[in-house]
Amino acid sequence: MSVQKASPIGVFDSGYGGLTVLRELVKTLPEYDYLYLGDNARTPYGTRSYDTVYKFTLECVRYLFDAGCQLVILACNTASAKALRTIQQHDLPLIDINRRVLGVIRPSAEAVGALTHSNAVGILGTTGTVNSASYVIEINKLFPHISVFQEACPMWVPLVENGQHDSPGADYFVQENIKHLLMQHPAIDTVILGCTHYPLLLPKIRQYLPEHVRILSQGELVAQSLADYLKRHPEIDINCSKSRRRTFLTTDNVDIFDQHAAVFFGDKLKSTQVCVMPIHDQILNKHA
Numbered sequence: 315m316s317v318q319k320a321s322p323i324g325v326f327d328s329g330y331g332g333l334t335v336l337r338e339l340v341k342t343l344p345e346y347d348y349l350y351l352g353d354n355a356r357t358p359y360g361t362r363s364y365d366t367v368y369k370f371t372l373e374c375v376r377y378l379f380d381a382g383c384q385l386v387i388l389a390c391n392t393a394s395a396k397a398l399r400t401i402q403q404h405d406l407p408l409i410d411i412n413r414r415v416l417g418v419i420r421p422s423a424e425a426v427g428a429l430t431h432s433n434a435v436g437i438l439g440t441t442g443t444v445n446s447a448s449y450v451i452e453i454n455k456l457f458p459h460i461s462v463f464q465e466a467c468p469m470w471v472p473l474v475e476n477g478q479h480d481s482p483g484a485d486y487f488v489q490e491n492i493k494h495l496l497m498q499h500p501a502i503d504t505v506i507l508g509c510t511h512y513p514l515l516l517p518k519i520r521q522y523l524p525e526h527v528r529i530l531s532q533g534e535l536v537a538q539s540l541a542d543y544l545k546r547h548p549e550i551d552i553n554c555s556k557s558r559r560r561t562f563l564t565t566d567n568v569d570i571f572d573q574h575a576a577v578f579f580g581d582k583l584k585s586t587q588v589c590v591m592p593i594h595d596q597i598l599n600k601h602a
Contacts (some may be wrong), residue, residue: 318556320347320559322348324383324387325387326350326352326386327388331509333389333510334510338534340560342537349381350560353565355564357582360442362392362394371465386414386415387415390418390510390512391439394491395443398416402415418510420539425530427456428599430502433457433505436495438470439465440470440505440570443509444466447464463502467491470491488515492523507529508532562584564586566587
């Protein structure tokens with residue numbers, strides 16, 4: 315009997331936030347192997363240009379492909395907003411038509427249609443994600459009758475990454491941003507957390523949002539969407555190895571990564587440091 319070659323599901327983020335998505339993937343689909351890559355050496359992506367985010371994301375996707383992944387999840391809102399479409403439409407046909415790259419924005423956009431009663435939806439996200447209008451575009455494409463209102467929350471990620479998400483200082487910024495969002499339209503009844511860091515702020519977000527407002531956290535939505543996707547695409551599912559392995563990679567210091575990552579993943583982990591080569595060097599190595 316032949317042994318299946320390891321082909322984990324790749325999960326990519328510019329830093330730690332994607333671990334909240336991976337946590338839900340493992341909870342929903344525990345039998346699969348997962349390979350997480352955090353590009354911590356070059357984070358944050360949110361303040362970078364479209365071209366830079368696309369370049370860095372493609373380099374990391376190629377790395378995960380070379381590591382055996384047939385399917386990669388961009389568990390990063392900035393990468394999903396600024397790089398996913400180009401990678402899907404331009405790069406995958408040149409790299410391998412049988413590989414797949416999915417993002418985190420569309421599953422969230424798909425979910426709101428059945429949840430909002432007022433047809434007024436709010437987005438809490440980073441400045442880069444809000445400026446890209448990716449959620450507005452995706453939701454309006456699927457549900458033209460829904461109005462989407464956005465609020466950029468530039469302090470939320472630094473608060474989380476500095477371990478201040480439980481601090482009184484976090485209350486001020488969460489309360490202010492939610493107030494500004496709700497001032498845009500009083501009938502907002504559904505709010506998408508448009509950043510994978512934000513689940514760590516969920517207790518405070520719930521505190522300052524009215525009780526009737528439904529909060530959509532991406533990890534659960536992405537996990538449900540992936541489970542559905544794999545059922546609909548058995549040709550992809552059959553290539554994903556299922557030995558319950560979890561592997562963690564970072565492009566920066568492993569001790570720092572492991573310490574912070576445990577907060578996002580909800581469990582202790584041990585990572586390996588890797589070097590992601592620029593696209594030009596990757597191509598040269600392939601032809602060497």
